[in-house]
Amino acid sequence: MIHTILSMLSTFFVHPLFYVGIFCLAMIGATRVAKERASFHTRVYGKRAEFILTVLPSLLAGFAISILTISLGITMSLPLLLGLTIVPILFFCGRALQLQTPAYTMSLVLCCFVVLSFFSVPNMFTTQLKEAAWLPSLFLLQALLLFAQRMLIRHNGATLSSPQLSYSKRGRLIGSHQMKRLWLLPVVVFIPEGLLPGFAMTFGDVSVQPILVPFLLGFQKNTHAFLPTVAARREAVPYFISACLSLLMAMGLYMYASPWLALIGALSIGIIHASSSYYVYRKEQQQPPLFTEEEKSVRIVGILPGSPAAKMGLAIGEEIVNVNGCVVFDERTLYGALQKNPVFCKLKIRDRAGELRLVQGALYDGEHHQMGVLLVRRDEKRIDSVI
Structure with a gap:
């Protein structure tokens, strides 16, 4: 055998x-x-x-x-x-x-x-x-x-x-x-x-x-x-x-x-x-794209493993509506809102069902990837699209 x-x-x-x-x-x-x-x-x-x-x-x-x-x-x-x-x-x-x-x-x-x-x-x-x-x-x-x-x-x-x-x-x-x-x-x-x-x-x-x-x-x-x-x-x-x-x-x-x-x-x-x-x-x-730029929010297209975004429970397809009390609509406004408190953030999230929820978590001060979310950037902006 x-x-x-x-x-x-x-x-x-x-x-x-x-x-x-x-x-x-x-x-x-x-x-x-x-x-x-x-x-x-x-x-x-x-x-x-x-x-x-x-x-x-x-x-x-x-x-x-x-x-x-x-x-x-x-x-x-x-x-x-x-x-x-x-x-x-x-x-x-x-x-x-x-x-x-x-x-x-x-x-x-x-x-x-x-x-x-x-x-x-x-x-x-x-x-x-x-x-x-x-x-x-x-x-x-x-x-x-x-x-x-x-x-x-x-x-x-x-x-x-x-x-x-x-x-x-x-x-x-x-x-x-x-x-x-x-x-x-x-x-x-x-x-x-x-x-x-x-x-x-x-x-x-x-x-x-x-x-x-x-x-x-x-x-x-x-x-x-x-x-x-x-x-x-x-x-x-x-x-x-x-x-x-x-x-x-x-x-x-x-x-x-x-x-x-x-x-x-x-x-x-x-x-x-x-x-x-x-x-x-x-x-x-025949279906419209899901991951596109939004007028009054930013849609998450990806999450870096082990990042603050992953630990806060953010999910692919959700929208970030508000960060630290500021309305965000692209990666630049999101980055600016995060600088208000570089070690902690409060987010208002619209989930895939359209419901709003509040999440908060600590950030890694001084790290290159502040939150670990991947976004759809504007074509004319050739800056880093990881926030």
């Missing part, structure tokens, strides 16, 4: 997708910090935030899926696993994390192997498994990963989103929040016995052995019309739809393993997922 566990771990850590995922996480962190500095002259979160945020959710999701794959005996051949490695790497060349979803990667792999099954090709280009075994198994694995991706986006996608400034269609500076996540899920699947040294199990008349395979699930969204949590919930809907379709296809193929049915199903899942994602995108584009 110990030898089997070590063999499983070795297959995970020698897998190319493991190192591709680590490299991509590092690039996401470096790019995010550069954009935050360009917008606010400071970083909001450290470069390691992407690693810290995604490790535990990835392990939990991978563990939950592995329980199901072991219980269901989902078996893959080495050619299939090779295809599930090459396609995600090719998609990374497009630098779009939204392509890293089983709705696209696994659908493309499935279509390729189904088409190749109609021709006389070498064994390395075939699944080397019976259609009644690999077709429903691949759709079932796709469904499990899509359900996991939906949960990860909904509950982890908006955590520590990155505030940024950009120009609207009318040429005005507006605030937005960028969400970029890449989850690296360790999932147990089975391969035919004898391909690797290790413990073998028997399902029916087939002997298989377990291996640990990394699967990459990506998410990318830049929202200007909604709070990050709301945008993430909206973006999770297409993944739920695709997961349900994959599950229906798996059930249908267990009863009737037709390659033509599998081909139509894979194409349908990819097209429906793309269409539903585009629908969500278009609906947001």
